[in-house]
Amino acid sequence: xxxxxxxxxxxxxxxxxxIRVNExxxxxxxxxxxxxxxxxxxxxxxxxxxxxPFDHLRRANPGTDAVVNLVTRTTEGRAKARARVLExxxxxxxxxxxxxxxxGVELSQEVTxxxxxxxxxxxxxxxxxxxxxxxxxGHGVALGEGAIxxxxxxxxxxxxxxxxxxxxxxxxxxxxxxxxxxATVAANSVVVDDVPAGATAIGVxxxxxxxxxxxxxxxxxxxxEPK
Numbered sequence: 001x002x003x004x005x006x007x008x009x010x011x012x013x014x015x016x017x018x019i020r021v022n023e024x025x026x027x028x029x030x031x032x033x034x035x036x037x038x039x040x041x042x043x044x045x046x047x048x049x050x051x052x053p054f055d056h057l058r059r060a061n062p063g064t065d066a067v068v069n070l071v072t073r074t075t076e077g078r079a080k081a082r083a084r085v086l087e088x089x090x091x092x093x094x095x096x097x098x099x100x101x102x103x104g105v106e107l108s109q110e111v112t113x114x115x116x117x118x119x120x121x122x123x124x125x126x127x128x129x130x131x132x133x134x135x136x137x138g139h140g141v142a143l144g145e146g147a148i149x150x151x152x153x154x155x156x157x158x159x160x161x162x163x164x165x166x167x168x169x170x171x172x173x174x175x176x177x178x179x180x181x182x183a184t185v186a187a188n189s190v191v192v193d194d195v196p197a198g199a200t201a202i203g204v205x206x207x208x209x210x211x212x213x214x215x216x217x218x219x220x221x222x223x224x225e226p227k
Contacts, residue, residue, distance in 0.1 A: 002064040004028040004093060007054055007071070007085055009035045013133060014070035015046050017095050017114055024098040028066070057088035066093035068112065072130050075148050075164040075182070082128060082146070092128075120157070144181065162197060
């Protein structure tokens with residue numbers, strides 16, 4: 001019997017995506033939920049059981065089973081969850097919503113594409129990258145390893161998105177720009193210039209805060225503290 005393990009059960013949309021993919025493709029005999037929060041053990045999510053923490057993967061059969069990392073709240077959290085899962089040697093699976101037009105798209109293994117995502121021709125999606133519901137990844141875009149594109153974000157043509165970058169909900173990035181590794185584009189922002197690695201772009205048009213600036217601006221009690 002083949003099993004798909006879903007790690008991180010706070011993501012109900014990810015659970016639903018896995019169910020819909022399996023209904024369409026019949027890839028696994030069962031789907032089980034794992035989470036390191038002990039309070040979730042024994043709960044049911046969308047009709048599936050939370051059977052244990054990530055350590056439950058010790059029982060998996062790497063020859064028949066697979067795992068998907070559903071953690072998408074932050075790219076740092078996603079990377080940490082992935083590192084935990086790697087300890088158990090269970091292969092990662094991709095989840096791609098049925099019906100997406102991916103002709104001319106280069107997909108790596110272990111990607112997750114939700115319903116209503118648009119991916120343009122000649123785009124490349126690297127390992128562990130995620131595009132959430134309604135995101136648009138334009139033609140020729142390079143989406144880096146572990147990057148997350150939040151719902152309804154728009155990445156226009158030929159943008160390069162670095163590894164572990166996070167593009168917030170409803171953000172828009174103009175064509176031909178570079179979003180550096182580990183950078184963040186805040187929700188509803190419009191990016192008109194490159195964003196350096198580790199920086200945050202916020203506003204319309206977006207201002208870029210370097211790591212040093214963020215350390216000052218985000219102190220509690222300062223006038224610059226984000227709301």
